[in-house]
Amino acid sequence: MVLRILDRFEEILISTLMALAVALIFVAVVHRFSLGVAADLVGWARANDMTAVQDFARGTFRWINSLKLTWAQEACIYLFVWMAKFGAAYGVRIGIHVGVDLLVQGLEGTAKKVMTVIAMSGGIVFTAIVAWIGAEFVWHSYQGGQISPDLEIKMWIVYLAVPLGSALMCFRFVQALYWYLTTGYVAHHDIGEVDGIDENADTAAEGKA
Incomplete structure (x- = not known):
């Protein structure tokens, strides 16, 4: 019973850390891309003398820039460190270490x-x-x-x-x-569960060798 709880906790922890890291990376990338789009829109509106669009783009740029995500990279590193350490233990349990x-x-x-x-x-x-x-x-x-x-x-x-x-x-x-x-x-x-690997072909090759 205790081992099953530990196994489940291990799996949930690794999955949660991975999900948080992926979500944070996605948000950070979208944030950086949106800043670039807003800045380009400001330049385009200025070049075409579109004051309303320019004001809107500037306001959008200021709002996006106010959402500081300078901590995102550091947080992702720490999440991956924790995921790697507990993932290594999980790897021993299921036998996937090289x-x-x-x-x-x-x-x-x-x-x-x-x-x-x-x-x-x-x-x-x-x-x-x-x-x-x-x-x-x-x-x-x-x-x-x-x-x-x-x-x-x-x-x-x-x-x-x-x-x-x-x-x-x-x-x-x-x-x-x-x-x-x-x-x-x-x-x-089980090597047969790995995508792209034909277990029967490998067995046949070993037999020929």
Whole structure:
């Protein structure tokens, strides 16, 4: 039950962060494009001596320019940072991380199991170290009181993505190792679900080789 709640929370968080980032980028692009159109309309109206249109275009330009979105780029960067850290943990859970498994696939029996355990254990150790170092960095940032230049939010909140995301990723590696030791299951992405890849053709090619 707890794992299902965590899985659902992970998916909702990543989807929400992605949606917010895409929406913010869209609004920022439309804002910048509208400024250019309004400025061009002012020049065109002036050249054609159309006072009413010129006044309207100037008013529109001032109104659009008053909507300051200088913080949009910074906000998108932070959203993508959080999305990437939690997305990495999600990737471990469903097995979509890129890996060089040529050696492991060539092994059988105990040797293959040992190599798989070593690989997963390495992921656990690495992400645990990153989580620990990230937590220390967040603590120092909290004590320093650093704020972001545009959003003016506490930077420790932004940096919190590192220890939290790494800790969740570490947990996913532990979970994957537990599943492997108890059931022999290793999470992997079904290549047949990837658009543009013909799984049957790849299988046939491997058979010919």
